[in-house]
Amino acid sequence: MKQMNPQNQQVLVTGASKGIGQAIAVELARQGFTVVIHYGRDADGAKNTADQIEALGGTCRTISFDVSQRQQTKQQLEQDIEQHGAYFGVVANAGVTRDTAFPAMTGEDWDGVIHTNLDSFYNVIHPLIMPMISLKQGRIVTVSSLSGQIGNRGQVNYSASKAGIIGATKALATELSNKRRAITVNCVAPGLIDTGMVEEHVKQHVLPAVPLQRMGTPEEVAGLVAFLMSPAAAYINRQVIGVNGGLH
Numbered sequence: 681m682k683q684m685n686p687q688n689q690q691v692l693v694t695g696a697s698k699g700i701g702q703a704i705a706v707e708l709a710r711q712g713f714t715v716v717i718h719y720g721r722d723a724d725g726a727k728n729t730a731d732q733i734e735a736l737g738g739t740c741r742t743i744s745f746d747v748s749q750r751q752q753t754k755q756q757l758e759q760d761i762e763q764h765g766a767y768f769g770v771v772a773n774a775g776v777t778r779d780t781a782f783p784a785m786t787g788e789d790w791d792g793v794i795h796t797n798l799d800s801f802y803n804v805i806h807p808l809i810m811p812m813i814s815l816k817q818g819r820i821v822t823v824s825s826l827s828g829q830i831g832n833r834g835q836v837n838y839s840a841s842k843a844g845i846i847g848a849t850k851a852l853a854t855e856l857s858n859k860r861r862a863i864t865v866n867c868v869a870p871g872l873i874d875t876g877m878v879e880e881h882v883k884q885h886v887l888p889a890v891p892l893q894r895m896g897t898p899e900e901v902a903g904l905v906a907f908l909m910s911p912a913a914a915y916i917n918r919q920v921i922g923v924n925g926g927l928h
Contacts, residue, residue: 690767690821691819691909692716692757694747694804695774699875700823701797703898704771705729705920707906709738713780716767717742718774719865747800748792756899758806766811769819769909772804774842781835790837797841809856819909823851823901824872825923833885842869846920853918866908870901871924891926 691708695701698720706729709715715733716889717740719726726742733740741764743758761767775797778789805820827835828842846867854864872878872886874895887895901923907913908921922928 686774689769690714690716690764691769691771692718692808692867693741693771693775694800694803695720695882696729697722698729699869699902700873700898701771701773702732703902704773704799705740705903706736707902708771708909709733709740710736711906711910712738713769713909714738716764718747719744720746720774729763738776747803748795750799750803752844753800753803754807755802761808761811761845763906766815768812768815768817769821770805770808771821771823771905772845773823774800774804774907775912777821777835777838779838781834782836785837793837794841798844798848801845803808805852806878806901811843812863813856813861816860819850819913820856820863821905821908822851822865822867822868824849824867824920826869826922827928829920830928832882849920850918862914864908864913866913866916866918867920868901868904868908869920869922869924871896871922871927873898873901886927889927890924894925896923896925 691713693701693705696705696717705715705717717729730740743760745753754888785839822845824845825842828846829838831839846894849867850867856863
């Protein structure tokens with residue numbers, strides 16, 4: 681079996697300007713990957729991620745587009761691939777929340793979350809597939825959520841989007857499974873992680889049910905993603921792996 685060397689392997693991490701995405705980007709750089717740091721509007725956050733990577737002696741570059749905008753995303757990714765070559769991996773992490781009780785949820789609340797969280801699965805990953813197939817190896821890691829598995833109060837839109845990511849991940853893994861190429865597709869489903877995205881009402885509702893009685897850290901999610909990118913994970917495919925402190 682062909683062994684993969686992280687050196688000179690490029691991995692795109694969407695939503696890498698803060699939180700879980702930033703931690704993933706930094707950890708992948710620590711493992712030797714060239715990291716393509718994606719951001720939407722937070723240029724300062726992306727620079728902070730790049731500064732952390734460069735301080736480690738890692739290699740990175742930044743790319744900016746709105747993951748909910750299909751043509752913009754396609755154009756930026758195709759230009760980057762034309763200039764730098766195909767990506768070995770992608771971590772589809774970018775996401776938003778607009779939490780509210782369903783009766784009070786507006787159409788904009790629904791559309792904004794679905795377009796960013798679920799539509800971005802297609803918008804980001806689709807332009808990368810054929811170049812990745814040409815490499816005959818690759819790693820696709822999507823980031824869902826425990827909310828997409830069990831549902832959370834006040835997060836009908838978010839839960840729907842994250843559940844959709846799980847289904848899409850499993851289907852894509854089935855399509856790409858082929859002994860002639862070593863491309864795996866897996867999903868990471870974080871639980872209650874200590875980031876700026878977690879609403880206070882979610883903490884109050886969920887934290888008492890976590891067996892470990894604490895929130896997780898972005899670095900704990902990043903460790904799993906880095907493993908899934910590694911040669912040791914070559915036979916892990918079509919899985920949804922939780923990072924949730926035992927909450928189900």
